[in-house]
Amino acid sequence: MAEEKRITPMAQDFSAWYIDVIKNADLMDYAPVRGCMIFKPAGYAIWEAIQRGLDSRFKATGHENAYFPMLIPESFFNKEKEHVEGFAPELPWVTEAAGEKLEERLALRPTSETIVGWAFQKWIQSWRDLPVLVNQWANVFRWEKRTLPFLRTSEFLWQEGHTAHADEKEAREETIRMLNVYVDFVQNEMALPVWEGQKTPSEKFAGAIDTYSIEAMMKDGKAVQAGTSHYMGTKFAQAFNIQYLDKDQTLKFVHTTSWGASTRLIGCLVMAHGDDKGLRLPPKIAPVQLVMIPVGPAKLREKVLARFDPLFQQIKAAGIRVKADAREEYSPGWKYNEYELRGVPLRLEIGPRDIDNNVVIIVRRDTGEKITASQDGLIDIINNLLTDIQQNMYNQALQFRQDHSFEATTLAELTDILDKQFGFVLGGWCGSGACEEEVKKATKATARNKPFGAPKQMPTCITCGQPSVATVWYARGY
Ligand SMILES: [Zn+2]
Incomplete structure (x- = not known):
């Protein structure tokens, strides 16, 4: 019999727990190049589920998919000063090809605003060409010194939306519309509450006028930025000369936006929902929603399979993502453990006595509850359980977030909370970058965002005590 896999308890060592979960759930493998990773089929299937959920929402809001090249000429980065300063330190370069040194170095894209800007300049001439609403699914590179699978890798997969609009109002509406698309997806499909809000200037995207984010809380109280949306103003339009002839016959710069979510979301799912038995996947994301396992003595196997197989067909035909594991070389106990590690929301067991009683046994991954369910009306029972x-x-995630949300009025209070209780801390901010920097130095926490609908307005800056211009969530982040 195969050996049972073990996971370091979360309370003992959160980082070791995380690595144990992703390895035992078979989501990934390490790559020969440090900082890169291999997405194994179980991990990639989660990414495909995320892609489906986001892509359908992008299309429903009028966007089309396109694809831009991965190699970007060095000169493109030099056109937008803040952008190059932000990304230059982490760019990998292609300097030679076919044995010859290139005349101009080519960067492996860290993001595509520059090359998209170059294309938009060709596509957009008149007000009739606007808006342009495209998205691409791609890989990007940001060379990282400290890496963590899914959450911080030198190559990652993501989508990046890029849009061009006639004026500021329309572009700002788009920026918030797409932020809300992320909120809708992450809350309703990934079952994770998020705080949506605006980033402070020091945390915004390199080259953006305004950056908005959604922030989710992990089970160690740290934050993950689960999606971002940026209003660029006319900065990239000016850098790449994207102008259109308006109805009034004058040339105007377009206003652009970009927005992205990445394979970080997989790390987010693991850290926000996992437990000491492994991964827990919300049914809407789970590549397998129900696993069926036949049980009972070998001599009664045929009797069991005679009912098992038609039940499997019936569940599959109902559109439930079901997997049958009737392998004889693994014991039922080993399989229970295996599918708990992999986070499958429901397990169905059926043995000879269950067949006599016209029932099945269903076990929930989220609560461990064991349910004896009639074989009649089984589809409804399964669907209701998944819901x-x-x-x-x-x-559960919302409760956890409430239990780990605090407020602080001084830096000493903030430090104390972060050291003793971990979580998000609401505090005031005077608008000074120096005050943010001081928080970072003292606590390693950053201002995650200025949440829309903050639970409370904090009147004074947590650092200097001056009147605040905003209330922010402070937290340590990934
Ligand atoms: Zn201050």
């Missing part, structure tokens, strides 16, 4: 698990996982 309930989805809601329960959201409620």
Whole structure:
């Protein structure tokens, strides 16, 4: 019999727990180049589920997919000063090809505003050409010194939306519309509550006028920026000369936006929903929603399979993502453990006595609850359970976030909370970058965002005590 896999308890060592979960759930493998990673089929299937959920929402809001080249000429980066300063330190370069040194170095894209800007300049001449609403699914590179699978890697997969609009109002509406698309997806499909809000100037995207983010809380109280949306003003339009002839016959610069979410979301799912038995996947994202396992003595196997197989077909035909594991070389106990590690929301067991009683045994991954269910009306029972698990996982994550949300009025208070209780801390901010820097130095926490609908307005800056211009969530982040 195969050996049972073990996971370091979360409370003992969160980082070791995380690596144990992703390895035992078979999501990834390490790559020969440090900082890169291999997405194994179980991990890539989660990414495909994320892609489906986001892509359908992008299309429903009028966007089309396109693809831009991965190699970007060095000169493109020099056109937008803040952009190059922000990204230059982490760019990998292609300097030679076919045995010859290139005349101009080519960067492996860290993001595509520059090359998209170059293309938009060709596509856009008149007000009739606007808006342009495209998205691309791609890989990007940002050379990282300290890496963590899914959450911080030198190459990652993502989508980046790029849009061009006639004026500021329309572009700002787009920026918030897409932020809300991320909120809708992450809350409703990933079962994770998020804080949406605006980044402070020091945390915004290199080259943006305004950056907005959604921030999710992990089970160690740290934050993950789960999606971002940027209003660029006319900065990239000016850098790449993207102008259009307006109805009034004058040339005007377009206003652009960009927005992205990445394979970080997989790390986010693991850290926000996982437990000491492994991964827990919300049913809407789970590549396998229900696993069926036949049980009972070998001599009654045929009797069991005679009912098992038609039940599997029936569940599959109902559109439930079901997997049958009737392998004889693994014991039922080993399989229970295996699918718990992999986060499958429901397990269905059926043995000879269950067949006599016209029932099956269903076990929930989220609560461990064991249910004896009639084989009649089984599809409804399964669907109701999946709906309930989805809601329960959201409620659990929301409860966890409430239990680990605090407020502080001084830096000493903030430090004390972060050291003793971990979580998000609401505090005031005077608008000074120096005050933010001081928080970072003292606590390693950053201002995550200025949340829309903050639970409370904090009147004074946590650092200097001056009147605040905004209330922010402070937290340590990934
Ligand atoms: Zn201050």
